[in-house]
Structures are given as structure tokens and as C-alpha cells.
Amino acid sequence: MAFLWISLLVFLGSGSGCHHRICHCSDRVFICQENKVTEIPSDIPRNAVELRFVLTKLQVIPRGAFSGFGDLEKIEISQNDALEVIEADVFSNLPKLHEMLISNTGIKHLPAVYKIQSLQKVLLDIQDNINIRTIERNSFAGLSSESVILWLNKNGIQEIQNQAFNGTQLDELNLSDNINLEDLPNDIFQGANGPVILDISRTRIHSLPSDGLKNLKKLKARSAYNFKTLPNLEKFAKLVEANLTYPSHCCAFANWRRQAFELHPLCNKSFVRQDSDDLAMDWGHRRRSMEEEYVSSLDKGLDITETEFDYDLCNEVVDVACSPKPDAFNPCEDIMGYNFLRVLIWFISILSIMGNIVVLVILIASQYKLTVPRFLMCNLAFADLCIGVYLLLIASVDIHTKSQYHNYAIDWQTGAGCDAAGFFAVFASELSVYTLTAITLERWHTITYAMQLDRKVRLRHAASIMLIGWIFAFSVALLPIFGVSSYMKVSICLPMDIDSPLSQLYVISLLVLNVLAFVVICTCYTHIYFTVRNPNIISSTSDTKIAKRMAMLIFTDFLCMAPISFFAISASVKMPLITVSKSKILLVLFYPINSCANPFLYAIFTKTFRRDFFILLSKFGCCEMQAQIYRTETSSTIHNSHPRNGQCPPMAKTNSGAVYTLVPLNHLP
Numbered sequence: 270m271a272f273l274w275i276s277l278l279v280f281l282g283s284g285s286g287c288h289h290r291i292c293h294c295s296d297r298v299f300i301c302q303e304n305k306v307t308e309i310p311s312d313i314p315r316n317a318v319e320l321r322f323v324l325t326k327l328q329v330i331p332r333g334a335f336s337g338f339g340d341l342e343k344i345e346i347s348q349n350d351a352l353e354v355i356e357a358d359v360f361s362n363l364p365k366l367h368e369m370l371i372s373n374t375g376i377k378h379l380p381a382v383y384k385i386q387s388l389q390k391v392l393l394d395i396q397d398n399i400n401i402r403t404i405e406r407n408s409f410a411g412l413s414s415e416s417v418i419l420w421l422n423k424n425g426i427q428e429i430q431n432q433a434f435n436g437t438q439l440d441e442l443n444l445s446d447n448i449n450l451e452d453l454p455n456d457i458f459q460g461a462n463g464p465v466i467l468d469i470s471r472t473r474i475h476s477l478p479s480d481g482l483k484n485l486k487k488l489k490a491r492s493a494y495n496f497k498t499l500p501n502l503e504k505f506a507k508l509v510e511a512n513l514t515y516p517s518h519c520c521a522f523a524n525w526r527r528q529a530f531e532l533h534p535l536c537n538k539s540f541v542r543q544d545s546d547d548l549a550m551d552w553g554h555r556r557r558s559m560e561e562e563y564v565s566s567l568d569k570g571l572d573i574t575e576t577e578f579d580y581d582l583c584n585e586v587v588d589v590a591c592s593p594k595p596d597a598f599n600p601c602e603d604i605m606g607y608n609f610l611r612v613l614i615w616f617i618s619i620l621s622i623m624g625n626i627v628v629l630v631i632l633i634a635s636q637y638k639l640t641v642p643r644f645l646m647c648n649l650a651f652a653d654l655c656i657g658v659y660l661l662l663i664a665s666v667d668i669h670t671k672s673q674y675h676n677y678a679i680d681w682q683t684g685a686g687c688d689a690a691g692f693f694a695v696f697a698s699e700l701s702v703y704t705l706t707a708i709t710l711e712r713w714h715t716i717t718y719a720m721q722l723d724r725k726v727r728l729r730h731a732a733s734i735m736l737i738g739w740i741f742a743f744s745v746a747l748l749p750i751f752g753v754s755s756y757m758k759v760s761i762c763l764p765m766d767i768d769s770p771l772s773q774l775y776v777i778s779l780l781v782l783n784v785l786a787f788v789v790i791c792t793c794y795t796h797i798y799f800t801v802r803n804p805n806i807i808s809s810t811s812d813t814k815i816a817k818r819m820a821m822l823i824f825t826d827f828l829c830m831a832p833i834s835f836f837a838i839s840a841s842v843k844m845p846l847i848t849v850s851k852s853k854i855l856l857v858l859f860y861p862i863n864s865c866a867n868p869f870l871y872a873i874f875t876k877t878f879r880r881d882f883f884i885l886l887s888k889f890g891c892c893e894m895q896a897q898i899y900r901t902e903t904s905s906t907i908h909n910s911h912p913r914n915g916q917c918p919p920m921a922k923t924n925s926g927a928v929y930t931l932v933p934l935n936h937l938p
Contacts, residue, residue, distance in 0.1 A: 297340070301325055309334045318365075319343040329354045336361040342389075345370040353400075355380040363387055370394040379404060383411035390415045390440075399425040410436030422446045422468070431456035439463030445470040451495070453478050469493055470512075476500070483507065490514055497679035511591045517678035519591035520601035598849055603674045604667040604760045606850045610857045611671075614664040617861050621657030624868035625650040636884065641711060641731045648735050649704040652742075653864035655697030660861055662690045663761060674760070682757040688749075691756030694763060696746035699779070701863060703738040705826070706786045707731070713793040716800050748775060759849055761856055767841055776841045780834055787830050825866045832859050 292301040292310055298319040301310070306325040313320065318340050328351050335344065336358065342365050346352070352374040360369075361384035368391070371380065377400045382393065391413040395401075401424045409417065416438040423446040431454045434442070442464040444450060451473040458464070458481025468489040469477075475495045482500065487510045490496050499518055502525045511522060595601045605611045628650040632643050666686070670677040681687055711726055718724040749756050753775050755766035767773040833855050 313338075316340050319345075321345040322347075322349065324348050325352075327352045330356065330359050332356045332358045333361070334359050335363070338363055339365065341366055343368045343370075346374065347372045349373065350375045352376060357381045358384060360385050365389060366391060368392045368394070371398065373397045375400055377401060379408055382409060383407070385412050387413040388415065389413065390417070392418045392420070394420040396420055396423045399423075401425055402427050404429045404433045406430045406432040407435050408433050412437065416440040416463075419443065426450050429453060429457055432459045433457055434463075435460030437461050437463070439465070441466040441468075443468040444472060444474075445489070445491075447472050450474060455479050457481065469496065472496075479504070486510065488512070494683070497683070498676070505589075508589055511589055513591065513593070515679045516593050516595045516599040517601075517675045519593065520595055520675035520678075522589040522591045523595075523601055525589070598759050598765060599678070600850055601675065602850060603671055604663060604853075605857075606853050610853055611664075611667060614660055614667070614857045617857065617865060618657050618660035618664055621861055621864040622654060622661065624865065625654035625657060628868045629654070639728065641726050641728055642708070644728060644731050645704060645708045645711060645735070648738075649701060649708065649867055652697050652701035652704055653867050655693050656701065656861055656864040659690055659693040659697060660857075662686075662693070666690075678760065682760060682762070687762040688756050691749060691762035691764065692746045695749070695779075696742045697864075698783075698860075699745055700738060700742035701867075702783050702786045702830075703742060704735070705863070705867075706789055707734055707738065709790045709793045713797055716797055745775075745779060761849075761853060763856075765840070765849075767843065773841060773843075777838065780838050780841060783830055784834050784838075787826055787834075790826055821870060825862055825870065828859065828862050 291303045291305050292299060294300070294314060294317070297314065297317050298321070299313050299317045300321045300323070302321070302323045302325070304324055304326050306322070307327060309322075309327065309330060315338060317338060319342060320335065320338075321344075323345065327346075327349055330346075330352070335341070339362075341363050344360075344366070347370060350373065353376060355371075355376055355378075359380060360366075360382055363385045364387060366385055366387045367389040369382075372394065376398055379395065379401060385391075393409070393412065404421070404426060409419065418441040419434075419437075419439065420441075420443040422443045426444070426447040427449045429444075429450070429452075434457065439458070439461050440463060443466075445468045448471065450469075453469075453474055453476070455478045457478050461481065463484050464481075465484055466487045466489075467485055470489050470491040470493055472493055473495045474490075474493060476498050477496075477500050479500055482504045483506045485505060486507050488505075488508060489512045491512055491514060493514050496514060499521055502521065511518070513519065600606075603611075605614060629647060632647050632650070635643065666677075666681060670681070711731070714724070714726055748754065749764045749766075754764040754772040756762045756764060758764070758766040764772075764776060764779075767776055
């Protein structure tokens, strides 16, 4: 009987301070995990090492609720959206605390932790509290006399004040997933030692503070799309790893070199023993500081004569392990990549712009009635002018960012400038190809149905056809801006993004349409040649002349379209045959061939254009004699073409009796 009483007393004693009608205690761990808990129990064991309040309905944690727990090591308050207030001095005098978790609550302010005064390394995990807006200055001073890890991710933080981390030895700071956080002020780390690890992933932070990064060893900025500018790399004295958003940032680190003597004290000793003549003048201050460290090491008893240390290691280059690494679409190079392209693109863009401006001015200023061919030529000249503008824009940005493109890459490729350049490129290319096809079909139709005046192409027909072309070109150029492919994939701002099936379909469709247009052009000109070629009407010399001009048209189209289409189609089916760097050669040497050649082949080399050109100059007192010659020829041609006495001039016939009307060769390039 006595034994039973003793056992009962031991049992009751072991549960002393742990019994609660809702919460329970086990091995000095006090757990409240019921939604019936609406206030902090008053009988929490003073020797508890862990307190957990999960899925409760606490609304307020009163002052002093967790004060003076000398053995307390861990606190968890989570999954309680009803909790809105943690009063001041809730946490104080907790010398053994090393972990505190506060998550998924409704609190609006960070709890005061300055009186915790822990003697341990502390992990403070405050996350998923979407109502926390601000981190005030000195928020973590007094948390621990040792190093601290702050996980402040997935909150609603919008502002962090200067000196917010004052008084801490900051091992790690995690600010990720605070999607409304845009700025880190320059003095945010003033008074803090650290951070060693900094995570700003999935925030809107656009830049890092200029101070407080000297101890940073690991930087994380994944999916931080506003983070486009790195501070001076010399600020990262100890950085060894960087996980970033944009490959161009890694290009900056790839070009940055540090030597081991900057990181190892024995290397410092080796460095100062070098002959001073080998040192650059701007390294003088660094040398003096190293000498001071050398003297200090003597005072500390460091064996500087250590012969086992391999001083050759001091000359090794220390690289930063950076990701994402530059890929095939974003190599570490300037926009043009090659110096000869940098020169050629200026020449070609200016030639294209000047040639097409001249054509537009002459065609628009002509005193003669607007015809269908001239109307189509105006559209072609405008499209080719836009291609020249695109090339000039790329050339200008390339010169501006020369040797420093990694510092501008993100702003350029994600900004309005690249979208504008890409829009110009696609719009101009598609409008040019469409107009070339329309011009070819109009010529084919005019020659094929020369005797059927009721089937003649009128200006209103041409205007309707070109309206469709403008709408088509404008629409396909807008699609990458709205997410179907993208202009930001590469530095030359062409839609090379084929990651999604829709984007791949978009790119392949454009390329196939261009190839089909080329086939139509070739077919039509071949038919034109065999239609016009007639030994009873055209001499062999004229026959050869027509063939040569048509061959030139087809050859320039082939030279422009074939290389680009071949390599682009292979890349669009994810079997690239050349790199982006090599594709820039196609961009400069082949892509603008039509925009440079079209003004000459379709306008400047024709007799009609020369007539309009000299007549326009004669209005300003120049080339009046040549203008008069062309006026006379035109009047004679019109007079001879008028019917006389109601009869039309006789038409030449072939042996088979077929009748042809000749289109003047000066209207054919």
C-alpha cells in the first residue's frame, strides 16, 4: 500500500506544472495545438525547453508572457491568423534561446526581440505574415551576443529602414518572396557585421546597398527581375557564390578577377615582401594596410617563416561560382560581337536609310498621276526604311555599350528599346516580303492579262491589298510584346524564344510564309520571262537583258532569304546549326540585302524613276536639260499611244496568231 502511495506521488510530481485542460507537456516541451486556446496559459512550466502554439485562436500575446524562461531553447507560434498583437517585452531574458518561429499569423509589426539577450546563435524565422509592412531601425539589436540568422521571407514587407540590423552579427538574411519590397537603403547594414548570405529572390528590389557587402560570401537573387544593376564589384571582397536571375550578371563576374593574396593573411605577407618597384602606384594604400597586418601578425606570434605554406597559391585566381551561366542565347560579348560587323552595320544601315528616303521623296513628289506600281514601291521603300532604322538602332546601342554590355544587357533586353527594335525588325521584314510579293503578282497579272482591260489592277485594289499587308505585319510584330515568343531573348532583339509550343509555332509560321513568298516570286518571274520572250517581237539582246534583270531580282531575294530561313528553321525546331554569335553575321550581311538592293532594283535603276528625279531637280534649277529630254520622250510616248481615228495601233503577232502587249522594259528592273 505504501508503495502505491509513493508511486502516485512520483507520478503527480512528474506532471507538476504540465497539466492543462487543453495543452499538454512532454519532456519539457509545452504544446498548445487546439483552436480552443484563446489565451496564453498561466501555468507554463518554468523549466520548459520548447514552447509551441500551433492552430490556436490567440489574438494577443501579453507583455511578459515568455520572460525569464532560463532553459527555453525554442519558441514556435504558427498557423494563427487571428493573432494580431505581440506586445512589447513578451520575449526577454532568454539566454538559451536559439530558434524562434513565427509564421502564418496576422501580426502587423515585428515582435520586439531586443531584450532576449540570448547567449546562443539564434535562428529567427518570421515568415508568411502578410500584414508586416515595415522593419524599423534597431529591430534586432539585443537579440543575441552571437551570430544570428534572419529568415524574413514571404511576408508583406514593403520598407526596411536604415540601421535595421544594427547590433547584429548577421550570418544570413533571407528577404525572399517579399514581392512588394523594392528598395534596400544604403545604410541598411550600418552597425551590423554581415550579412554573409543574402537572399533577395522573388522581390522587386532593383539594387543592393553601396555599403555593408564586404563580408558577403553568397548572394541569391533568383527571379528578381527588377534587380538589373550590380554595385561596383570591388564591394564584393569575399563573394564566392552568386545565384542570380540574368546571365549577363555572371558575365560581369566572369571578367572580374581576384587573387588569393586578397583573402589569405600569409599571402599578404608574401605580397609585401615583393619588390616595391613591381607595385602600381594605386596599390600603395593596400600595401601599407597589408604591412600593418603583417606587423600585427608578428605581435600575435604568427610564424611568418612557415616554409610549408605554398606561396604559389597566392597567385591563383579566385573565381565567383555564378549562375545562371551565359548560354547560347546570351554569350558574354557585345551586341555585334565582331569588330568588322560593328563597322559594316553602320555602312549598311545608312545606305538602306538614305536609299529608301530618296526613293520615297522622288515617288511622292512626282508630278505624274499615282500609279499602282509607284504606290507599291512607296510601301516597299517604307518597309525597307524601317529595316534600316532597326539596324541603325542596334548599331547605336552596340557603340554605347561597347566592352560593357553586361552592365546594360538587362535594361536593354527587358526595356522598351529592345521591344521597339524587335517590332521594327519583324514589321519591316514581313511588310517588305509581302510588298515584294504584291509587286511581283501585279507585274505577272499585268503581263498575263494585258489584253483584258477589265481585269486591270486598279489603285483601289492595290490599296486594299496593302491594307491587309499592313494589318498582318503590324499584328505579327506585336505578338512577341504580348507573350507569343519574345524580343528579350537575345541582344539583337529578334523573336528567338521558342520555349512554348505557341512561340515555336509563331516563329516557324513566319519562316514558312517567307519561304512560300520566295517561291511565289520565283514562279511569277519565270512565267513573266516566258510570256514576254517572243522572237518575233523582242530581239535577242533585249531577251538577254530581261533575263538578266529577272535573274538579279531572284538572286537578291534568294541571297537574303535562303541563309536566314535555312538556319532559322533549323533553330526553330530546336536543332540549331550556328550560334547566336554567328547568326549576327547573317543579320548584318544577309538580312538587309533586300532593303539595300530594292531601292536600286525596283526604282533608281528604272527610266521612270530617273525621269521623276531629273524633273524634280529641275524645279530647283538643276539638271534642266535632262529634265526636258525626259519630258519630250514622255510626251512622244503618250502621243504615239493614243488611238487615231478610232483605231488602235497595230499589235505585233506571233506565228501562231497570238497577240501580245509589251510592257516597256524600263518599268522592269
